[in-house]
Amino acid sequence: MNDGCQWRKYGQKIAKGNPCPRAYYRCTVGPSCPVRKQVQRCADDMSILITTYEGNHNHPLPMSATTMASTTSAAASMLLSGSSSSSSTAAVPGNLHGLNMYVSDNNNNMNSISSRPPFYFSNNNNNNSPYSPSPSYPTITLDLTSTNNNNILNTSSSPPHSSSSHSNYARFSSRFAPASSLNFGAASEPATWGLHNGAGILNYGIGNVGRSGNAAHYRMSGPAAGPSSSSSHHNQSMLADSTMVAAATKAITADPSFQSALAAALTSIIGKNNNSSGKVVTSSSRGGGDQPSYLMNVKASGDANTAPSSTTSLSRTGSLSHHGQSAAGSGLVFQAPSSSSSSSSPHSYSMPAFTAAARDASTSPSEDN
C-alpha cells in the first residue's frame, strides 16, 4: 500500500504464530529519518495486510503524503468518533477516548501521513486506485507516528526502538481513557464495530440489520441519546448518510477476518507493552447491559515514572464462535499471557490475548492453540 513515503526494506522475519513473514521498512525520505514500519499479513486472512508505523518523521513529507482529500475517511471518521458534522467536514481524524480510528477507502487518497489518524482501516478494493495495483488487499494500519496533533503518540523523546516501558507503545496505552473499550461484534451476530466506554455511554458501530441473499445491509448504531444532543464533546448523534454506509460496509466486508486482523494489529501494540508494568493482565466478564459482554482488560501503566497507570479494555458481545457455543455464563474466555504456558495447553495462547480473541471470533475454540 503506497502511503506517500519512500521506504527501504531492511529486514524480514517469520514471527511466531504467523506463517507469513513480517517485513521491516525504514523511511528513506529523510537522511536519518527514524520512522519505521512493519508490514505483515494477517494469519487468519492473508488477504489482509497489517501495517504498523512507528516514529516521527524528521523531514517535510512529500506532497503525495501530505494531501488528504478523502471524503470517505472523513465520513468514517465521524462514524467512529461520533461526530455529527456533515460529510463536508474536513478530514479530521476521529478522537474518542484517545483512540483515533476511522474507516477508509484506499481509493480516496488515503495516503497522507501528516493528517491521517494513527489507527485506521483501509479497504482498497477498488482497482481503479493508482495506489492499489492489482489485487485488492484490505489493510489495517496502525500509525504510531506523531505527525499531527490528533495523533495519540508523541515519540519525539523516545529512542526509535526502546524495548523498555518507556517505549512509545507504553505511552500509547497510557493515553487510553481508563474506561474506554473497543467493541468487537460477535462473528455470528450483527457486527457492531466501534468504541464505547465501560458504562455504555458511547457505542458507535455498524450494525448488520439484515441480509438479502449475500447482501448485507448495515446501519449506523449509536447511543440512545437524541441526534441533536450536544451536551458533551462526545456528540452522540449519528449520521447514516450513504457515504458513511459505503465506508462502513467496506470495512465490514472482511468480517469476521476483519476482527482477526484488527486483533492482530492490536496485538502488535499490546505485545510491546507486555512487561511487568503493562501487560494483558486479566480477562473477565463485565456484563454491563442486557447482553453478555466480555471484556479483556489491559493494564498499561506505561512510563512508570511519569505516566499514571491506566486500564483499557477490549470487549466483544454476544456469542464467541460460529458453532453455537455461547460464551454466556462460561466465565473466563481469554487467558492472560501471564498465566499461560505457550502453546502446550489447549486453553492457553502463546500470543497475547487479542489474538486469542480473534480466533475465538472466527474459529471453533477447540482449534485454538
Next chain:
DNA sequence: CGCTTTTGACCCGCGC
C-alpha cells in the same frame, strides 16, 4: 552504477 531486496548472522531482552 546506484539503489533496493534478500537473507543469514547478530544483538538483546525476557522468561524459565
Next chain:
DNA sequence: GCGCGGGTCAAAAGCG
C-alpha cells in the same frame, strides 16, 4: 546461564 523470539545489521544479489 541458557534458549527463545523479535528486531537489526550488513554483505551479497537483484534490478532498472
